[in-house]
Amino acid sequence: MNKTDRMLAILMELQRREVTRAEDLAAIFETSVRTIYRDIQALSEAGVPLVGAPGRGYSLMEGYFLPPVSFTAEEAVTLLLGTDLVQRIFDAEYGTKAEMSRRKIEAILPERVRNEAARVGNTIKLLQLRAHAGIHPEKAYVEVLRGAVLEERKVRFGYSKKIPGPDGERQSVRTVLPYGLVFVQGAWTLVAYCELRREIRHFRVSRMSGLTVLPDFFQKPSDFNLQVYAPPDDRNLRIEIRVNPEAADRVREFRNFYWEAEEERPEGLYVTFRVRQPEEMLHWLLGFGADIVVLEPESLRKRMREEAENLFKRY
Incomplete structure (x- = not known):
């Protein structure tokens, strides 16, 4: 990134945040703090109203606004593509906002960039992310849960969880304090x-039923940050397993979430x-038949x- 581009990016970063330290800017743009100081000085000399607070950082004077920048194709x-993705995985409200955003972006693009963006966009396609979309009202539940998270209101729902054993499933009713939503593995x-x-638990929205927002409010812990939260690894x-050599590529293609390491040997992968618990892998392994041991x-x-014996008896 050259100096001009970096200075513009610094200005946009300052506009986005209330106060920003030189050390943080240096980390973002992968340069030295001394270089950031020089860039800040150059911006000030160019007439940008910057305010520096010792020990806190830099900020833009209130009321200053950087006009919209142009986009490359x-x-x-x-x-x-981001608006398309939001339309596919978020609820109806955000889907509508994404469509409006798309129209605004297309409206401000110069014709040359718009045509080039359309040409590039036609080479990329996002397919349906969920095979069972429409069977469970997941998008509607996401919209309800999103509102409960923002309003900090408790919710109650029936929850179905697969468990080992002959019953195979356990039903329960949960009352929870919703902290956030995570989209993982579709x-x-x-x-x-x-x-x-x-304690903090994770609930698949597709396994919920009878979702209800309760009138009770709660206060999320001040030290909880969804962006840095990581559940304990238990x-x-x-x-x-050993995979027959001829099936190795197929097994890799359908890589399982619990996959940790692999090693190629003459006798297989x-x-x-x-x-x-072992049951978490049982059906995935059975899907490859005799190609895995x-x-x-x-x-x-x-x-x-x-x-395998049960299958033999059935057929």
Whole structure:
């Protein structure tokens, strides 16, 4: 990034934030603090009303606004793809806002950039992210939960959870304090404090039913930050499999969430997983039939044999 581009980016960063330290700007633009000082001085000499507070950082004088900048074709495509993605995975309200944003972006683009953005955009396509869209009112639930998170109001819902054993599923009713929504591996998950378990838990929105927003308000802990929050890793069970060489590419293509390491050997691909319980991997492994062999643990090998025997009896 040359000096001119960096100074413009610094100005936009200052406009976006109330106060920004030189050290933070240096980290963002991967340069030295001394270079940031020189850029700030150059901006001041150019007439930009900057205010410096010792020990706090720099800010723009109140009322100063940087006019909109122009977009390159690649930047425009990035923004337009973003609006498309929001329309696909968010609720109806945000979907409408995304469509309005798309129209505004297209309206301010020069014709040359707009045509080039359309040409580039026609080479990229986002397919449906959820195969079972429409079966569960997930988007409607996301809209309700999003409102509850912003208003800090408790919610109650029925929750279905798969468990090991003959029953295979457990139903419960949960009252929770919703802290935030996370979109991971094509599915929405609610991060919330569960009053039943008395701790932060994760709930797949697609497993909820009878969602209700309660009149009770709550106050989210001041030290909770969804952007840096990471749940404790309790996947302590190690699973190792061997994949036939001819099936290695297919197994990699459908890489499992619990995949931890792999090693190519003459006899095949060795893959290691870490899970909470063997049943989390059972159906994924069965999908590859005889192309994979479970090496450990023995409890999972036993379950695989039992399932194979059940299949043999049925057919």
